[in-house]
Amino acid sequence: MSSYIEHFIAGKPYSEPAARSGAVHNPSTGEEIARCEYGTRSTVDHAVAVATEAGRRWGRASHAARQAVIFKLRDLMIANMDVLAEAIGREHGKTIPDAKGELGRAIEGIEFACNAPHVTKGEYTNNVGGEIEVFSMRRPIGVVGCITPFNFPIMVPAVMMTMAVAVGNSIVWKPSEKVPSAALEFARIWKEAGLPDGIFNVVQGDKEVVDAILEHPGIAGVSFVGSTAVGEYVYQKGTNHNKRVAAFTGGKNHMVVMPDADLEAAASAFVSAGFGSSSQRCMAVSLLLPVGTETAERLREIVIPKIRALKVGSYDDPGADFGAVVSRESKVSVEHAIGRCLEEGGELVIDGRGFAVPGRPNGYYLGPTLFDRITTDMHLYREEVFGPVRGIMRPATFDEAIDITNQHEYGNGSVIFTRDGKSAHRFMMEIESGMIGVNVPVPLPSAFFNFGGLRRSKFGDGHLYGPDAARFYTKFKTVSQRWPEPDDGALPVSLAFNPSA
Template identity: 45%
Template sequence: MTITLTDTLQHWVNNAPFSGDGESRTGKVYNPATGQVARQVAFASKTTTEQAITAAHTAAKEWGATSLARRTAIMFRFRELLASRKNELAAIITAEHGKVLDDALGEVNRGLEVVELACNAAYMLKGDYTESASTNLNVHSLRQPVGVSAIISPFNFPAMVPLWFFPVAIASGNAVVLKPSEKDPSSSQWLAELMKEAGLPDGVLNVVHGDKEAVDTLLTDSRVSSVSFVGSTPIAQYVYSTGTAHGKRVQAFGGAKNHMLVLPDADLDLAADMAINAGYGAAGERCMAISVVVAVEPIADELVAKIAERSKKLRVGDGTRGCDMGPLITGEHRDKVAGYIDAGVASGAELVVDGRGGNVDADGEGFFLNPTLFDKVTPDMSIYTDEIFGPVLSVVRVDSFDEGIDLINSSPYGNGTAIFTNDGGAARRFENEIQVGMVGINVPIPVPVGYHSFGGWKASLFGDQHAYGPEAFKFFTRNKVVTSRWLDPSHGGINLGFPQND
């Protein structure tokens, strides 16, 4: 089982490469470190996407009736295969996304957590039972699969985000159509091949590549029961409104503007290290990246100096060469992020570290932008209001803890946030008062472990169920409650009154 990064990547349907209706539309997949086209990827037409849905719909009934023992046995085999070959997957991620190998491997390991959760599906899906709820009457509940689940994943985590969803969906008895980002699609194909090797039957996991045409087909086809999406807020809103209008349950995870509040009592060396890690890791292309450091005076000057010193020492270049930070995903996105740096300067923010220049360790013309640090940023500036999705860190100065909380709570986003302090009382107040879905205390990127659930508030999530953890099993199944009475021969009589417990 190999993915060759030199050809045109086709779709994956019924456990085999699938060319669909022979559509001619394709997209370019780059190696961001060199700027060169590495391969092409086929773009699915409406007809091709419908064929993948047909395969999933056909497989769903039999797979849903398959025993939990068999479903979890396949998931256990998949877990072992993925754990033994994760370095191979990390190399594919680095080649197409650009993030450094260590970061790519970390992505795979976090995805493995959810696979391990899916291995525990037998426990997560067990129902409840009440004996003698009324005289000779018992009540029990069970969870049944929704049928066909569509997953639309972003470019920034080409392996981890699909792994957040499809293992739980499949272990719960659903068939899946996965539409990965067209910018780095090979990881999803590789994972689908690995699921086949683990013993997954034909049609249970299908992959279609492409753009809005494929997405819209998944959102409107009546055979698709649920949609999971991760991406920007405007597209998340579109996915949610379109999917729900067509009768689907939808979880659509949108954008973010994550703040890190640093109190005067904090360890400033630790805070500076964590700001670097959370702001510049994966070149800032993380929905949980820290993009705003909120410094409570009088520590701003010292904290900014420490962050600047560390920023200038980062080694930027090809992710295969042991660098600290790799390129951005495309030249177009690199230019967009650089435009925000121009806008920050024009708006009057203090440019402490300018990432528009500097050396990089790479061959060719990759899509690089060095770490950038702004100080004295104000909430009316675009570098503060917009999700930049690049290595641009802004420092906002506030005079008090209360002002910092108010600033964070006024954001339209509510994905992740963090506080750095040695004051337990302040930390407790922060976790209770902050209006954000995921909170870190001296932890800059508070992505929950696999057996808790991931998800934000406000414009960072559309839908009412979060990813993975216990909420995932609720999302991918429907609850059914059965009330039963087995009557003995002595029963009798007609009674048209409303049934009552006795």
């Protein structure tokens, strides 16, 4: 019998009578494993009221008190690694080692949030004129609405929310309805770390909850990670309701390989960065761009056996390289993308359709798929395919490779493999992507740097982590003050614009 997954509000599970619910599946088997309750506007109203009241006290808490919770959270994340990885794998489909890799990056983000007192320091100037001193300070914005995707059930929430909490805000979080259990495990760990009840709240649900968050007058800011279409909607609707919004969206990441590159290393990097987690990553390498015909032919020969050697299996199979895609709908969508690319003239080198894992006949599996001779008018170039389908394009020159990369609407991450410093430098300067790798397959920066793409890969000026995250979750106040001597007397009346100078 399926379990029932509730919300988490005011430090405990919360449910409403006669609530809507949706099925939660194990992608590795295709079976329904739970029912997830879907919230309503009234659920969000309740969560915001709780978060507002608790947040007033938390925002006034000392840095030391808040940091003590963040330090404890880090330790508990490490202690609960196996439990969290199991929850991620069971509902997402990614392998346990991949889930633990995600948790490692989550912990890195939590560790950076321990620096919140430093990255939120203000400025001070003595005697700007008339013995007036001016200083600035950062204060929490209040209640933050967080909307997160299925593909990183813990990492994205951790790096998104830990800094928000560390600088004094409270949270109302809508996780993906496909992976609700990991959200409750994360909420449990926050409570065990000593976070006061009401600071961290989870409202499960679908678009109704998203709209309620975007429209609620008690929510000051919204952070989102997900598809470009939804991210643009979140940004426009949220800002129309006077919220600050940072929406991190899709990617179509290109890997340029120069003729002088170590082709063996480049091939391994492409396979690793392209097919990990069933390619369900916004930072996955989507398209391989070897420069020149000879480079393309040689690299293709090296890449093909590496891809054919990949093992697809259940999330708990220790020998699997990657697992199922997240849903039956996702599998159908990816298979449709393969068929469309064939119709458009792509050369199908490896076909992952019809793939089956022994003992898991109903799992949502696709084998790795590779196309060659992709062109800019094809669907596989234009659209982000969230599944294990990768392509090879054949630019004749470095200039053409840069043009192919820059003419795409997304600008999340781009990578070059080369031994030539001049080519690498030109790539860094000319490529219109927010994150760039040089001989690095996935240019995901460390947590103490800002994360975010350019063009339609990000809406808003915020960043997901790094110092800019602390700025996004705080408002700036500037104070001018003067303390006269007791016997100075009253200041003379002056209508001049700047009588203090």
